[in-house]
Amino acid sequence: MASLTISEIRKWFGTNEVLKGVSLAVEAGEFLVLVGPSGCGKSTLLNLIAGLETITSGEIKIGDRVVNNVKPKDRDIAMVFQSYALYPSMNVRKNLAFGLETRGIHKDQIEKTVKRVAAMLQISELLDRKPSQLSGGQRQRVAMGRALARDPVIFLFDEPLSNLDAKLRVEMRTEIKELHQRIKTTIVYVTHDQIEAMTLADRIAVMKDGIIHQFDTPQQLYDNPSNIFVAGFIGSPSMNFIKCKLVKKAKELSVVLENRKGDSFLLPVGKADKSLEKWIDGDVILGIRPERIATGFHEQEGNPQIHEIECAVEVLEPTGPDTLVFVNINGGKVTCRVSPHAAKLPGESMKLMIDMSKALLFDPETQNRIGR
Amino acid sequence: MxxxxxxxxxxxxxxxxxxxxxxxxxxxxxxxxxxxxxxxxxxxxLKTMNDIRTGNLISFPREFTLDAWGKAWSSACTGINCEGVKGYFLNSVQMVIPAVIISTLIGAVNGYVFSKWRFKGSETIFSFLLLGCFIPFQIILLPMSQTLGVLRIGQSIFGLIFVHIVYGLPFTSLFFRNFYVTIPDEIIKAAKIDGAGFFKIFWKIILPVSLPIFVVAIIWQTTQIWNDFLFGVAFSGSDSQPITVALNNLVNTSTGVKEYNVDMAAAIIAGLPTLIVYIVAGKYFLRGLTAGAVKG
Missing domain, CATH: 1.20.5 (Single alpha-helices involved in coiled-coils or other helix-helix interfaces)
Structure with a gap:
């Protein structure tokens, strides 16, 4: 178990800057998830931590040791790959033992370790099989076992669940989390799936175009995203972004929403303070999550931040526990999450409650969060 | 319905x-x-000369005899030498075995480097190497004989081995590279993290899955080198001629009667090894050639 400190890392591939000054500090035992759309540089960052690529500038520290020029095998890390990368000619036992053998560990010790790891991951009965005789989930376990057998100070996971089917992915996700709670080794985990990121991470670094947009706990990312990209990337269905005018009325700021019929609603967004002054009578982007627009909320009586609007239903998407209702506000599509029995049919008008306590405002130019 | x-x-x-x-x-x-x-x-x-003179081309022999085979093997005349093709056959064996083994092994390492340890300029080097596949051998006869002279291995089996290794490498490198690019890079990365180096990865992880492509390379090289006539006739000394050259000499040596039965026996002897190699390993050859096409 070791901490990981990354300072101002840059990586160029030819004339292409893939990482543009990335800094992260991960505490020992922490579960860090790097998440972002494909091409954001998250896998490159992981390869740099592993030492499979060399950094152009910056510094990587594992524990107190700068590892910029340390070979992968001497970094005391283990990695699990998306394609599992099991050695095809070796059976499971040899796959687990390979890393130990190359390090010249004594045979008895290797035997013991393989047994322990196999028992831990419930693959003891598979030890004599070749990778080609295993199912996807079993290969995944063996790949994790190979990493575990080495007992490294940091685990690196490169989209380890992407090749599994949906059901297995959810199961393995839970297993990885349990595993981390048991062994408490530092983990750096790369994924493009925000749900995986949210469920697994102690802290998440949201990346795009080679920079980290936000590095925070899952709940903070969800509640207080620092810009539109993070707000839209985290959460499913995605947050609604509604372009609207910010107006000042009696020391209170409000945004103006308008449905397709032309009825307009004034929704207060808090006291007028200096930070928002610049945008008064100008356009802002209101960010509000679908579950904050519903037919009703618990303890809504007397809550001054819940407001009613009326909109015509355009499309319905039942998901089971909730139904997603799409309405049109300010000319854009807005998703609302309502209880199934309350959903009206397309074309019908529907009363919706908006909880503005979690509403966010963004600058339409810079896309950054404003106010509060 | x-x-x-x-x-x-x-x-x-x-x-x-x-x-x-x-x-x-x-x-x-x-x-x-x-x-x-x-x-x-x-x-x-299998016919006697008498039989050949009186019968027709595709008829069965009136009496089967292995005399022609015996003569071709040990007493037929090639030029002034009348010891059959035996010695030349052994020359070819001595040439083919080391040339095939060495060119295949180097090709395997080349393919491994060009697919899994790429470096700056490795693609360019690879394309230059591939040019070797398209060079007509006649073009390099003179420069190569000079090279062999400088290396002091002209007119010898070693010289022939050297030439065949050099001109086999473009093909073997290509075969192995194309086979190895189908092995996921992540396996190599995993092995690096597991502490294995260049040769350990090659030995423990790459080689054990290389059988199909080894069969392809070996069959290809064996056939090419065994059947080669041009290099054999240009670079060999009188005591290092391969069987293909000997066969030519034998057929062209006429002392009175033309012994078709001996010529045919010698020709079959010359062709037999490649035939056997193909029969023994042919199904792996096809499998290996198509191995890259289907992932798995």
Whole structure:
């Protein structure tokens, strides 16, 4: 178990800057998830931590040791790959033992370790099989076992669940989390799936175009995203972004929403303070999550931040526990999450409650969060 | 629907049967076309000279005799030498075995580097190496003989081995590279993290899965080198001529009567090793050639 400190890392591939000054500090035992759309540089960052690529500038520290020029095998890390990368000619036992053998560990010790790891991951009965005789989930376990057998100070996971089917992915996700709670080794985990990121991470670094947009706990990312990209990337269905005018009325700021019929609603967004002054009578982007627009909320009586609007239903998407209702506000599509029995049919008008306590405002130019 | 289905099947299978018959007829005709010359050779080699003079080309021998084979092997004259093709056959064996092994092994390492340890300029080097596949061998006869002279291995089996290794490398490197690019890079990364280096990864992880492509490279190289005539005639000394050159000399040496049966026996002897290699390992050859096409 070791901490990981990354300072101002840059990586160029030819004339292409893939990482543009990335800094992260991960505490020992922490579960860090790097998440972002494909091409954001998250896998490159992981390869740099592993030492499979060399950094152009910056510094990587594992524990107190700068590892910029340390070979992968001497970094005391283990990695699990998306394609599992099991050695095809070796059976499971040899796959687990390979890393130990190359390090010249004594045979008895290797035997013991393989047994322990196999028992831990419930693959003891598979030890004599070749990778080609295993199912996807079993290969995944063996790949994790190979990493575990080495007992490294940091685990690196490169989209380890992407090749599994949906059901297995959810199961393995839970297993990885349990595993981390048991062994408490530092983990750096790369994924493009925000749900995986949210469920697994102690802290998440949201990346795009080679920079980290936000590095925070899952709940903070969800509640207080620092810009539109993070707000839209985290959460499913995605947050609604509604372009609207910010107006000042009696020391209170409000945004103006308008449905397709032309009825307009004034929704207060808090006291007028200096930070928002610049945008008064100008356009802002209101960010509000679908579950904050519903037919009703618990303890809504007397809550001054819940407001009613009326909109015509355009499309319905039942998901089971909730139904997603799409309405049109300010000319854009807005998703609302309502209880199934309350959903009206397309074309019908529907009363919706908006909880503005979690509403966010963004600058339409810079896309950054404003106010509060 | 139930009534129609058998009719449909019947119609389709009639068509299919006719199709099959056509396909098989063409294949059989093609096979015969290729086999008839060999049949003539084999029959002629088993005949006596008398039989050849009086009978016709494709008839069976009136009496089977292995005399021609014996003569071709140990007493037929090539030029002024009358010791058969035995010595030259052994020359070819001595040339082919090391040349095939070395060019295949180096090709394997080359392919491993070009696919898994790429470095700056490795693609350029690889394309230059590939040019070697397209160079007509006549072009390099003179420069190569100079090179062999400088290396002091001209007119010897070592010289022939050297030439065949050099001109086999473009092919073997290409075969191995194309095979190894289908092995996921992540396996190499995993092995690096596991602490294995260049040769350990090659030895423990790459080689154990390389059998199909080794068979391809070995068959290809064996056939090429064994059948080579040009290098053999240009670079060998009188005591290091391969069998192909000896066969030519034997056929062209006329002392009175032309012994077709001996010529044919010698020709079959010259062709037998490649035939055997193909029969023994042929199915791996096809499998190896198509191995890259289907991932798995």
């Amino acid at each position: 139930r009534g129609r289905e058998p009719v449909m099947v019947g119609e389709r299978s009639t068509g299919a049967v006719i199709g099959r018959i056509i396909v098989y007829s063409i294949l059989i005709v093609a096979a015969l076309y290729f086999l008839i010359p060999f049949f003539v050779m084999a029959m002629t080699s």
